[in-house]
Amino acid sequence: MISKNMQEALNAQINAELWSAYLYLSMSMDADDKGLKGSAHWFAHQFKEEQEHARKLAGYLQSQNAKVVLAPIATVQTEWPSVTAMFEDTLAHEQKVTAMIHELCKLAAAEQDFATANMLQWFVNEQVEEEDAAREIVDAFRMVEGEKVGVYMLDQKLGAR
C-alpha cells in the first residue's frame, strides 16, 4: 500500500507523461507539415514511448491497489519556427520531466516508500537517456543550420529510428 500523497503524485505524473505524449504528437504533425518526414517519425515514436511511461505508472498504481485517475490533458503548442526549435523544446521539456521524477524520488525517500523508490529508478535511468538523445539531435541540427542538404540528411537519419 502506498500513501495518499504518493497516489496523488503518481497520478499527476501520469498526466505529465500523457501531456508529453501530446506534445510529441503535436511536434510530429508540425514536422510532417514542414516536409520533415524523418523528424515526424522520430516524434511519433516518442509519442508512443510517453504513452508507455503513463501505462507503466498506471500499472504500478494498480498493483498497489491504488486508484488511477485520468485528468484532462492540457493543450499543447501546434507550431514551431523550425525543427531545431522543436528539439530544443524537447530537451528543455525532458529536463523539466527529470526534475519531476527527482521530486517523486525525494517523496518516496521521505516516506520510506521503498517499492515506489525502486519503481522510480527505471524512470531516473530513462530520463538520462531521453536528455542525452535530445541533446545529441539539438547539437546535430545546430551544426547544419542553414544548410538544406545537411538538414535533409539529418532528417533522413531520424527516420531510421
Ligand SMILES: [Fe+2]
Ligand atoms: Fe516520459
Ligand SMILES: [Fe+2]
Ligand atoms: Fe520523455
